[in-house]
Amino acid sequence: MTHKTKGVVLRTVKYGETSVIATVYTELFGVQSYIVKGVRQATKKSQGKGNYFQPGAMLNMVVYHNELKNLQFIKEYEWSYLYNEVLFNVVKNAVAMYIVELLQHGLKQPEANPELFYLIEDTLKQLDKGTNTFTANLPLYFTLHLGSELGFHLQGSFSKATPVLDLMEGSFVQDVPMHPHYLSGEAARLTSHISNILFYNDLENIPLNRNMRRELLLAYQHFMVLHIPEFGEMRSLPILQEVLS
Structure with missing residues (x-):
C-alpha cells in the first residue's frame, strides 16, 4: 500500500x-x-x-x-x-546543518508528530528567507521549541520571584539549585523570552552579542543532553559558533 x-x-x-x-x-x-x-x-x-x-x-x-x-x-x-539561499549561504547552511543534527540526536522514536514536522518544515523555510539577525537567533528558538515538542517544555518564566532557570527540572525557580545545571541573570531572562516567542519575526528584536549567543547555545545543548538519553555530541555546534562569530 x-x-x-x-x-x-x-x-x-x-x-x-x-x-x-x-x-x-x-x-x-x-x-x-x-x-x-x-x-x-x-x-x-x-x-x-x-x-x-x-x-x-x-x-x-x-x-x-x-x-x-x-x-x-x-x-x-x-x-x-x-531552497534559494540555504545551500549557498555559509551561515544559513551552518544553521540548517545544526537543525538537522539536532533532530538526528533528539528523535529517538519513529512515532509521527505532525506538529513537530510542521515546526521543522516552517523553521527551514523561514531560515531560507530570514535576515542576518533572524538567522543568528533561529538555532536558539528552534532548540527550545524542539524540546517543547519532545515533552520538556520550560515551566514558568523569568521574574523577580523566579530569576533562575533550573535546567534539570526545566523550570524557573527562586533559588540557585544544589547542582551546576542552571542559568541565571541575563541568560535566564533571554531564555524565558525566546521560549515564549510565538512568531518568527520576533526573533528580529533580540539583540545578542557573540558571547551571550555562545553561552545560550551551549546551555541549550546541555539542556537537551539532560533530558534525552544518549543524546551524544553535536559536531555541528562548534562550526555554527564559529560561523556566527
Missing part, C-alpha cells in the same frame, strides 16, 4: 553500488529509513537525483509503508520546497 507524505531528509548513506538509504522525518510516520534505488547511477536519467537526498532537503513522496519492516521503499519523490 502506498501513502503520500512530506518528509525532511536527516541522513543519507550509500547502499550497494547505485542506491542509498535515506533517513527521513515524515509527516505521516515520523522517522523512517528508505531504500532509494538507482540515484547513484552514472546515467543521464539518474543525474542529479542524489541532490534530493541531501540532509535538510524537503520532499513530497509516495512511499510504501509496512509497520513490520525497518526499511521502507520510496516509489516517487519531488521537491516540496526548493
Whole structure:
C-alpha cells in the first residue's frame, strides 16, 4: 500500500553500488529509513537525483509503508520546497546543518508528530528567507521549541520571584539549585523570552552579542543532553559558533 507524505531528509548513506538509504522525518510516520534505488547511477536519467537526498532537503513522496519492516521503499519523490539561499549561504547552511543534527540526536522514536514536522518544515523555510539577525537567533528558538515538542517544555518564566532557570527540572525557580545545571541573570531572562516567542519575526528584536549567543547555545545543548538519553555530541555546534562569530 502506498501513502503520500512530506518528509525532511536527516541522513543519507550509500547502499550497494547505485542506491542509498535515506533517513527521513515524515509527516505521516515520523522517522523512517528508505531504500532509494538507482540515484547513484552514472546515467543521464539518474543525474542529479542524489541532490534530493541531501540532509535538510524537503520532499513530497509516495512511499510504501509496512509497520513490520525497518526499511521502507520510496516509489516517487519531488521537491516540496526548493531552497534559494540555504545551500549557498555559509551561515544559513551552518544553521540548517545544526537543525538537522539536532533532530538526528533528539528523535529517538519513529512515532509521527505532525506538529513537530510542521515546526521543522516552517523553521527551514523561514531560515531560507530570514535576515542576518533572524538567522543568528533561529538555532536558539528552534532548540527550545524542539524540546517543547519532545515533552520538556520550560515551566514558568523569568521574574523577580523566579530569576533562575533550573535546567534539570526545566523550570524557573527562586533559588540557585544544589547542582551546576542552571542559568541565571541575563541568560535566564533571554531564555524565558525566546521560549515564549510565538512568531518568527520576533526573533528580529533580540539583540545578542557573540558571547551571550555562545553561552545560550551551549546551555541549550546541555539542556537537551539532560533530558534525552544518549543524546551524544553535536559536531555541528562548534562550526555554527564559529560561523556566527
